[in-house]
Amino acid sequence: MEDADVSKKDVITKLIILSSRHMMPGDLLYKIYALRKDVIVKETCFGAEVSGKKEDVNSLIRDIRILDPYGIFIKERGFPIGDLRRCRATSGGGARPGFHQIEAEAATLPLMSRALLEYDMGVKPTTHEKPAKLDVDVFKKIIADCLHSL
Amino acid sequence: MSKILIYPTNSLVLADLVDRFGHEPLTIPQEIRKKVTSVGLDSPPLNITPEDPKIGLKYAAVEVPSGVRGRMALIGPLLEKADAAVVVSDPEATFGCMGCARTNELVNFLIRAKKIPMLELSYPTNDDDARDFVYKIAEFLQSSEVLKHE
Amino acid sequence: MSKNVKIAQLSCGTEYSGIQPEIEAAAKQVNAEMVFADVDYDDIARIEKDFGLEVASPDLKLLMARAKSIVDGKTDVDAVFVATCFRCAEAALARSEVRRYIYEKTSLPVISYSFTERTTSGTLLTRMEALTTMARRKSLLARERQTGLTAGIDSGSTTTKCVIMKDNEVIGTGWVPTTKVLDSADEAFNIALESAGIKQSELDALGTTGYGRFLIGDKFSADLVQEEVTVNSKGAVFLADKQKGDATVIDIGGMDNKAISVHDGIPGMFTLGGICAGASGRFLEITARRLGVEITKLGDLALKGNSKNIEMNSYCIVFGIQSLVNSLSTGAKPEDVAAAACYSVAEQVFEQQLQEVEVKEPVIMVGGSSLIAGLPKALEDLLHVEVHIPKYSQFIGAVGSALLVSGLVDTSKK
Numbered sequence A: 001m002e003d004a005d006v007s008k009k010d011v012i013t014k015l016i017i018l019s020s021r022h023m024m025p026g027d028l029l030y031k032i033y034a035l036r037k038d039v040i041v042k043e044t045c046f047g048a049e050v051s052g053k054k055e056d057v058n059s060l061i062r063d064i065r066i067l068d069p070y071g072i073f074i075k076e077r078g079f080p081i082g083d084l085r086r087c088r089a090t091s092g093g094g095a096r097p098g099f100h101q102i103e104a105e106a107a108t109l110p111l112m113s114r115a116l117l118e119y120d121m122g123v124k125p126t127t128h129e130k131p132a133k134l135d136v137d138v139f140k141k142i143i144a145d146c147l148h149s150l
Numbered sequence B: 001m002s003k004i005l006i007y008p009t010n011s012l013v014l015a016d017l018v019d020r021f022g023h024e025p026l027t028i029p030q031e032i033r034k035k036v037t038s039v040g041l042d043s044p045p046l047n048i049t050p051e052d053p054k055i056g057l058k059y060a061a062v063e064v065p066s067g068v069r070g071r072m073a074l075i076g077p078l079l080e081k082a083d084a085a086v087v088v089s090d091p092e093a094t095f096g097c098m099g100c101a102r103t104n105e106l107v108n109f110l111i112r113a114k115k116i117p118m119l120e121l122s123y124p125t126n127d128d129d130a131r132d133f134v135y136k137i138a139e140f141l142q143s144s145e146v147l148k149h150e
Numbered sequence C: 001m002s003k004n005v006k007i008a009q010l011s012c013g014t015e016y017s018g019i020q021p022e023i024e025a026a027a028k029q030v031n032a033e034m035v036f037a038d039v040d041y042d043d044i045a046r047i048e049k050d051f052g053l054e055v056a057s058p059d060l061k062l063l064m065a066r067a068k069s070i071v072d073g074k075t076d077v078d079a080v081f082v083a084t085c086f087r088c089a090e091a092a093l094a095r096s097e098v099r100r101y102i103y104e105k106t107s108l109p110v111i112s113y114s115f116t117e118r119t120t121s122g123t124l125l126t127r128m129e130a131l132t133t134m135a136r137r138k139s140l141l142a143r144e145r146q147t148g149l150t151a152g153i154d155s156g157s158t159t160t161k162c163v164i165m166k167d168n169e170v171i172g173t174g175w176v177p178t179t180k181v182l183d184s185a186d187e188a189f190n191i192a193l194e195s196a197g198i199k200q201s202e203l204d205a206l207g208t209t210g211y212g213r214f215l216i217g218d219k220f221s222a223d224l225v226q227e228e229v230t231v232n233s234k235g236a237v238f239l240a241d242k243q244k245g246d247a248t249v250i251d252i253g254g255m256d257n258k259a260i261s262v263h264d265g266i267p268g269m270f271t272l273g274g275i276c277a278g279a280s281g282r283f284l285e286i287t288a289r290r291l292g293v294e295i296t297k298l299g300d301l302a303l304k305g306n307s308k309n310i311e312m313n314s315y316c317i318v319f320g321i322q323s324l325v326n327s328l329s330t331g332a333k334p335e336d337v338a339a340a341a342c343y344s345v346a347e348q349v350f351e352q353q354l355q356e357v358e359v360k361e362p363v364i365m366v367g368g369s370s371l372i373a374g375l376p377k378a379l380e381d382l383l384h385v386e387v388h389i390p391k392y393s394q395f396i397g398a399v400g401s402a403l404l405v406s407g408l409v410d411t412s413k414k
Helices: A002-010 A025-034 A054-067 A097-106 A109-120 A136-149 B012-020 B028-036 B051-058 B066-081 B101-114 B127-141 C020-029 C041-051 C058-071 C089-105 C121-136 C181-196 C213-219 C228-239 C281-291 C295-303 C319-329 C334-352 C374-383 C393-406
Strands: A011-018 A040-043 A047-053 A072-077 B003-007 B024-026 B084-088 B118-121 C005-012 C032-035 C079-085 C110-115 C149-155 C159-166 C169-177 C205-210 C246-252 C257-263 C266-273 C363-366
Touching: A011 A025, A011 A054, A011 A097, A025 A040, A025 A047, A025 A054, A047 A054, A054 A072, A072 B012, A072 B028, A097 B012, A097 C041, A097 C058, A109 B012, A109 B127, B003 B012, B003 B066, B003 B101, B012 B024, B012 B084, B012 B127, B028 B066, B051 B066, B066 B101, B066 C079, B084 B101, B084 B127, B118 B127, C005 C058, C005 C089, C005 C121, C020 C032, C020 C121, C032 C121, C041 C058, C058 C079, C058 C089, C079 C089, C079 C121, C089 C110, C089 C266, C110 C121, C110 C266, C121 C228, C121 C266, C149 C181, C149 C213, C149 C228, C149 C393, C159 C181, C159 C393, C169 C181, C169 C393, C181 C213, C205 C213, C205 C228, C205 C393, C228 C246, C228 C257, C228 C266, C228 C363, C228 C393, C246 C334, C281 C295, C281 C319, C281 C334, C295 C334, C295 C374, C319 C334, C334 C374, C363 C374, C363 C393
Parallel strands: B003 B024, B003 B084, B084 B118, C005 C032, C005 C079, C079 C110, C149 C205, C246 C363
Antiparallel strands: A011 A047, A011 A072, A040 A047, C149 C159, C159 C169, C246 C257, C257 C266
16 A cells, blocks of 8 residues: 555656647647657647656656747646546536636747747847836826817 | 746746756645645545645744635745745736735745745746746756756 | 535635535535536636626636626526635625625525635535525425414524414414423424424424424424524514515524525525624523523613613623623623623624625514514614514524425325
8 A cells, every 4th residue: 555655656747738830739649659658648638648657757758848849838737647636527517727727828838939949049138128107297298288288 | 956936836837947947846736746646635626634724824824814824835845945936926827726815925925035046027928028038037047046056 | 316406616715725525525415516617717817807806816716707607607506605715805805796796696596605724514514405405495495375284393502492383373382492402302392282282193294493403303204304594584584474575584593693685585695603602692691691680681671771881892702791790890780781792792793794695674583582672673773774573583493494394295195
């Protein structure tokens, strides 16, 4: 029992989220299978989940990133794949908070893809100073002008 | 490889960038994984029990809502391990473990109080911001103040 | 076995307080299941504008978006449970407004609750039972007349009450202090049967309610075993003859208080308070004992006094009573002390509970404490409305049980 607990704790799950023009979740799955790692894989609407021993999952992740360095994003997931406690089919329906988190962040990924590409190309960001608050005297004049034109 | 606390602690983008630039992101799913794979705990879905808000008393007094203290029982251990932190001060959206504004205020304060190297950023909304965002994170993670913990 | 009732859970913090299993266990005990409305991120992103309340906590935005999905008919549920952390001001605002929103925009029964890590399934059970009854037994709750010969027994924490009803009239009553649950029920039942001049075997049906309802329900093979929220609200509108339109039922009990918003005799929104003895009938019992008067005389004494003449530093049953005792030792009048005690209980019910329901007239006060005249008077002062005390008010649970169980009588058997 203790051994089972230890091995369960050694298993990690990572989410692979795609923001790629070259790859769809189905393609990703095929590539993962082709790497012949000892992991469990599940296709999701955002990409895939992979679960296995920490070293196997991390080695797979390194190989996967190379396939599309600017279109693949990865984070860890707390629950194992298909865990009934977090599955909407078995626990009252409705997406759980983690799903909304990914929904929200997925919208930013195209920006990140371009920014990462440009970083690797050595493009330096142009710094934009936040505009200072409008000078009170200038503002007063604008108000006076506006009132005058009414 | 340094241990980098990210805020929000469940952010896909931050977890990905920290991992991509060669460090270990400290994220909340790591703590959730420990909970949900613990044999002997049966408090679905997260296996957080009424004991956890009591553990959270280490960070917040009893008059603080139980949901804050329960979340702190998860986030506290991450804070204690952190060598450095990357903080997004105005994240787009944070649900679940980061779904409580009061907890988030406390976590932000405790990161600052720890006086570890910290990079604070705004959430990007356009390509210029995203370029700046990625650049600053990359440079921070490769800076001597972060690398000295390796 | 009736089909599972679907209760929508609109909450923030339940999983992190470790009480999600308690909520689900309470629901399961009453053949209900907790469900979560499905919403998109876009729904959540828009919700502050759509709903009109700005909040800092994203999980409260999720809560509001799920509420809107129910109101818009995108999520099919039978009842709604709104729950947030105790002592979170932001969540209290959202909880209260969402509860009101569901109540006004749908016909679904709704309850709100603020929890701590100490909340157990036992605490939630009566609330879940009431919620599912409202969802499951709407036709039974629509009953307005008692028919046949039926009995109701209300096994309360302080007293056990029984009534016998025949053709829409109360024909016998029994009232005893609760000592041993079964013995007290037996005694109250026998007194009621005797005063009605009938035998138990003549009854068409029997219903039980109150804390001891399951135990006495088993003993007497009751036809209906029902929690106090639905039973008391039915009993109240029946006795007060306010079966149509809105009404608010308030029952300050020995161990807990009920405040129920009723529409056309059917409860829609309610709160059950039970943490503080200072907001219960027990506070008045102790005051009466300190003043050396019968509890039945405390109310009339209070009517002669002025609560403002007494300084009370606390609502607490220990420290508040101490304030009363101290004022007696400095020469305060007993009638002022009695009035202050009534005002203290009423004010705490007003502040802690009546904010959780829609107080609409008529306000009907029931239960034994409604006969302590100073208490309804204090509530009238606080609410600025007339408080109705129906006849047989102290037998409310028993009357509600006898009324509802008559709806289950199989007339073909007779």
